[in-house]
Amino acid sequence: MSATIKDIAEIAGVSLSTVSRALNDNPKVKQATKDEIKKIAKSLNFEFNAGARSLSSRISGNIALVYDAFIDQFEVSLYINQLFLEIRHNLEDMDMDTILLTGYNQKTKESNIKRLLRKQKVDGFLIVHDSISNEDYKAIKKAEIPIVQLHMVPRKDVSVRFDAFYTDNFAGGRMATRHLIELGCKKILTVLPFEGGNAEYKARLLGYKHELESNGFKYSEKLVLHEECSYSLGYRMLTEYKKLLDGVDGIFFQSDIQAFGFLTAARESGIDIPGKIKVVGYDDVPMCESVIPNLTTVHQPRKELAKLSCNKIVDLINKKNISSTPSCISLTPELVIRDST
Amino acid sequence: MSATIKDIAEIAGVSLSTVSRALNDNPKVKQATKDEIKKIAKSLNFEFNAGARSLSSRISGNIALVYDAFIDQFEVSLYINQLFLEIRHNLEDMDMDTILLTGYNQKTKESNIKRLLRKQKVDGFLIVHDSISNEDYKAIKKAEIPIVQLHMVPRKDVSVRFDAFYTDNFAGGRMATRHLIELGCKKILTVLPFEGGNAEYKARLLGYKHELESNGFKYSEKLVLHEECSYSLGYRMLTEYKKLLDGVDGIFFQSDIQAFGFLTAARESGIDIPGKIKVVGYDDVPMCESVIPNLTTVHQPRKELAKLSCNKIVDLINKKNISSTPSCISLTPELVIRDST
């Protein structure tokens, strides 16, 4: 069917080993032979057989993009899917295929990570998951497969070290809050998903608190609303939390989608946004620019996050530019000011 | 590292081939030996080495989910990502991993299908793409790799035959329109993405036309609005197409997201929905139930689509229940009546 290095060897009149070396850019091969062999390979549309390559050298050309099933909730997926899109584009550019899956089998709850490890299906793990077990991290480490975690901050209780890239949620919380303060807001509410949720929200909340207090405001738990992450919640807030909203002149929604619902309800009720209440979201999903008024929000640098993570994992796989200690890089998000503030 | 069949053979005191047969449920192996071997395999957490298996029997355990890059537009992805989610769940249940990619390399424009074929990376192709080249279809066929196309209707100019599952967009267009007619609408507008778009919209439009005409209405191109597929468009319609909307009492948006924007604008302007204008969407993305008023829409049976396609591709791979002629099954969508009509 497909051409093999054997075919190339016969045409070029050299041995299998020479072809293999040439195609892998082994410096021991004379440039002339190399060129000749590569030319033939190209003319035959040659590609390495993935199975054979994997068997003999454990290179599969696949990266596992492992995520937390909670992301499959529609509202959360709005941002995450944009991030994943960037990741796949980057990996494709580097000739890697992406196997997308949740950390644990949805039905059996068994570890997909361990399964991939045992089958030797992937060259690296890109992790967007907050609660991978320490055992699984250790299994990856033991198999000497590179790990890069992104979006999520590594947990303290994980004994394995790996590179990580994420956005500074504390800074994000601060900049959203400071922006509202600078615009003169005196009573600022923040809305985030239910308690026990992701660590990222806790950090944003801390940022909110810190910024309030360093500006002479006093932080009150009464102005922290833990609610579902949905358009609907944002919409219903006006009626269901009428009392809570009394006097509020700024709201920091920790998710854009909640803000969208609120904007709609507010405008219907004739509440001037940003005149009476100023609204800031988080994530900067594409819809921010089509919603009316356009939503001011904290932009998560998904392009950079994806690029850094993908470059890193590929470097680790190719053992290039490896530093002795894993990096843990937090990118600063950016406040995008639009019409809702 | 991981256990191999050799390890199992040694423990069980049988040969490699017996282990291989037992684990592959070969009927020639005595049940007792089979049980024993499987027990040992389980205790060792054995999994077949993907590379070795692929080399020796061309079974990779991977399915390529190939989609059209235009789907990466945020608005379109809302529905498609839900579909993909179902697909991945189904494949996971059948112990298959999903390689998600566009049909053609985003940068080089080279065929990802041909690349996967040459590398022998996948056991089957799940295609959600309207414009795969005939050449590529032929290449898949030649490699004897199963194809199942879903969501998109197979093109007439494709010479290769394969199984396909999609929703009956003509029926969908009809049911949306009929619903509006039955509710007494006299002037029904339909909104769809720009001309030259996907075939699915053309079918929905035909359904709209057919239903109008069979109910004594006359079809007018003036009531067909080709516009961008966005929330923003829906929102701006009220002002930008004020004249067009004059007297309109029913709108069939061929995409939910457009309808969302319109609902917001309408309510802000005090236009009673469904009192003055009744609105129907298409797709039934999760947000339909949180938007106010809840959107009446045409539900695409994504769960069934995913299940049928995944079962079919796996059957084809395992050469089970194969019929001589490929099936081409169109599922009927379902009108979900909510508060916007």
Add this chain to the structure above:
DNA sequence: TTGTATGCGTTATCAC
């Protein structure tokens, strides 16, 4: 019903 031998396509360890 089970075992032996061979091959799948590639890389790696030796030689030369």
Add this chain to the structure above:
DNA sequence: GTGATAACGCATACAA
């Protein structure tokens, strides 16, 4: 620099 050859883990044709 280049060429044999073994090895990677598994499936299977052929024997027994």
